[in-house]
Amino acid sequence: MSGKCEGEEIRAIEEINERIKRGDAAVLTAEEMIxxxxxxxxxxxxxxxxxxxxxxxGAMCSSGVFLNFGHADPPIKMTKCWLNDVPVYKGxxxxxxxxxxxxxxxxxxxxxxxxxxxxDLVSEKEIDLRAESYGTDCYPRVDIETTIxxxxxxxxxxxxxxxxxxxxxxxxxxxxxxxxxxxxxxxPNYGNVTFSGAGQLNPLCxxxxxxxxxxxxxxxxxxxxxxxxGEGTQHSPQGGFGTxxxxxxxxxxxxxxxxxxxxxxxxxxxxVGVGIPIPIINERVAASAxxxxxxxxxxxxxxxxxxxxxxxxxVKRVSYAELRxxxxxxxxxxxxxxxxxxxxxxxxxAEVIKxxxxxxxxxxxxxxxxxxxxxxxxxxxxxxxxxxxxxxMKRIVFTASPSDNVEAAAKKIIEKGxxxxxxxxxxxxxxxxxxxxxxAKAIAKEKRRLNEIMTRRVITAKVDESIDVVVRRMSQHNIxxxxxxxxxxxxxxxxxxxxxxxxxxxxxxx
Amino acid sequence: xxxxLIYSPDVVEKPILAEIILKTGxxxxxxxxxxxxxxxxxxxxxxxxxxxxEDIIDMLEKAGVKTRIFAKILEIDMGRCTSCGxxxxxxxxxxxxxxxxWTIEFxxxxxVACRVCVNACPxxxxxxx
Numbered sequence: 135m136s137g138k139c140e141g142e143e144i145r146a147i148e149e150i151n152e153r154i155k156r157g158d159a160a161v162l163t164a165e166e167m168i169x170x171x172x173x174x175x176x177x178x179x180x181x182x183x184x185x186x187x188x189x190x191x192g193a194m195c196s197s198g199v200f201l202n203f204g205h206a207d208p209p210i211k212m213t214k215c216w217l218n219d220v221p222v223y224k225g226x227x228x229x230x231x232x233x234x235x236x237x238x239x240x241x242x243x244x245x246x247x248x249x250x251x252x253x254d255l256v257s258e259k260e261i262d263l264r265a266e267s268y269g270t271d272c273y274p275r276v277d278i279e280t281t282i283x284x285x286x287x288x289x290x291x292x293x294x295x296x297x298x299x300x301x302x303x304x305x306x307x308x309x310x311x312x313x314x315x316x317x318x319x320x321x322p323n324y325g326n327v328t329f330s331g332a333g334q335l336n337p338l339c340x341x342x343x344x345x346x347x348x349x350x351x352x353x354x355x356x357x358x359x360x361x362x363x364g365e366g367t368q369h370s371p372q373g374g375f376g377t378x379x380x381x382x383x384x385x386x387x388x389x390x391x392x393x394x395x396x397x398x399x400x401x402x403x404x405x406v407g408v409g410i411p412i413p414i415i416n417e418r419v420a421a422s423a424x425x426x427x428x429x430x431x432x433x434x435x436x437x438x439x440x441x442x443x444x445x446x447x448x449v450k451r452v453s454y455a456e457l458r459x460x461x462x463x464x465x466x467x468x469x470x471x472x473x474x475x476x477x478x479x480x481x482x483x484a485e486v487i488k489x490x491x492x493x494x495x496x497x498x499x500x501x502x503x504x505x506x507x508x509x510x511x512x513x514x515x516x517x518x519x520x521x522x523x524x525x526x527m528k529r530i531v532f533t534a535s536p537s538d539n540v541e542a543a544a545k546k547i548i549e550k551g552x553x554x555x556x557x558x559x560x561x562x563x564x565x566x567x568x569x570x571x572x573x574a575k576a577i578a579k580e581k582r583r584l585n586e587i588m589t590r591r592v593i594t595a596k597v598d599e600s601i602d603v604v605v606r607r608m609s610q611h612n613i614x615x616x617x618x619x620x621x622x623x624x625x626x627x628x629x630x631x632x633x634x635x636x637x638x639x640x641x642x643x644x
Numbered sequence: 645x646x647x648x649l650i651y652s653p654d655v656v657e658k659p660i661l662a663e664i665i666l667k668t669g670x671x672x673x674x675x676x677x678x679x680x681x682x683x684x685x686x687x688x689x690x691x692x693x694x695x696x697x698e699d700i701i702d703m704l705e706k707a708g709v710k711t712r713i714f715a716k717i718l719e720i721d722m723g724r725c726t727s728c729g730x731x732x733x734x735x736x737x738x739x740x741x742x743x744x745x746w747t748i749e750f751x752x753x754x755x756v757a758c759r760v761c762v763n764a765c766p767x768x769x770x771x772x773x
Contacts, residue, residue: 319734319764326733393726395766472732478746479726
């Protein structure tokens, strides 16, 4: 034993920078550090290694770029602006704008957006600029159309409010249809698992106590140099879900590490490459830098339940090692798993920083302020009363039993003026449904009993569900009504598109 | 080997493929079918090679079906691919996988041209020619 406690300083950042200058700093990538700690132990690794480099490359939606276009003659106070038909946020000075990664093209939909414009800028492509204004005494021009390239801009500064998620919950799908989500394509009936994050290469996992990363930390960002400017939005360190806000000069970046991307039927985003060198200042940092996929745990959540992210049911808790193995056991079945972020490019980023440091062109920084270690991640409360199923549903429900004949059902439908007839068993539990269309078809095809024609897999709703959720469900299944059931599958009401349109004619409740 | 079969209107109703399968005993698998009153187009996987494959193509052509050999089902632009893996787990036939260096490998033999990967790829690096 060294007798040192794990937080005791082994080396200062200044000493490391001296060694970088002399060209004798010991720099390992995260993968190399893991191997060294495995063969020689943390204590030895902490003594021998000055810096461990990390990296991650994945979809980071909270990304964007501040742009300054310069003034035209006559000048314009741009109030609306588009780059390649993608809207730029213009709630700031005349020719400043912010282009967000997820902004959609107004002409190309999900195929092109802010992330793609950023990639095209970095690739030095020509971009169509269009802007409008109302005209003022000092800025008389009311519209402008021109083309720009990155070199024409005074500034193009990537400022990403949330990057580099320490870890991210994985996704699966319990429903019987394919879901297209920001976690990619999720096949029905737990058909696959997708996950994101570099795990054992992730910068924040490599310094999980935030001993070295903080405001002012110099980093690799998009192939160039960037800086951490603070905690990221939704920074949630207690659960191991820290995030970073970062900035860097877009003009010095590289499209290999900044990629516009489209998630099918979801939207567009930007893949961002981030890497951070971790100075091994003490044994605690060394232990963190040597952490492995096996010890980084996340939940697999069911995206089939359309609730807020932290309430999506947890199917299983797994390690990044399990996720990366290509299969995860769910309900005694091997389910294929694959990533959405690139482990290969994450590795490459760690290698690039290592090279920069060894060449003596990248020096480490001491942070001005550490990242917060405590943060509450609050949900958004809906304080305005929303329309729920119980506000709209009919409470008197006419039902039939499976042995009833078709004629009796037809009579009931006409007499009661309804289109949907739920079928219940002896205990009044819902077991099927027939519609007026089913009955007409039954008569045409000479079927006699309802159990011959009823739909057995009934799409239902619960009283406390939002109308918006149920309307989306009805349109997905192309149906015009759903029985409302309680936990024991007893019918408590019925909700039809007629009920909804009638209710909405008078407007939503205040 | 994968073949595209183009049926003209006068042969579209005949069970040509079924007859050839019965005759040759080669279990051909239909990967894709577009059939209407005017014409039909099938993509079939033919587990045969050499003389046997030539015979099958010959029989099809004689029966009035135009054949085209599918050189490539999928094209992956490796310059655009980021090796993220988003195409791997949605693939129903495990035709896409990681190599040991975490780049993507495509196994043409397993592919059934379902196109799930085309939409799953965030950087649109996969196309069906």
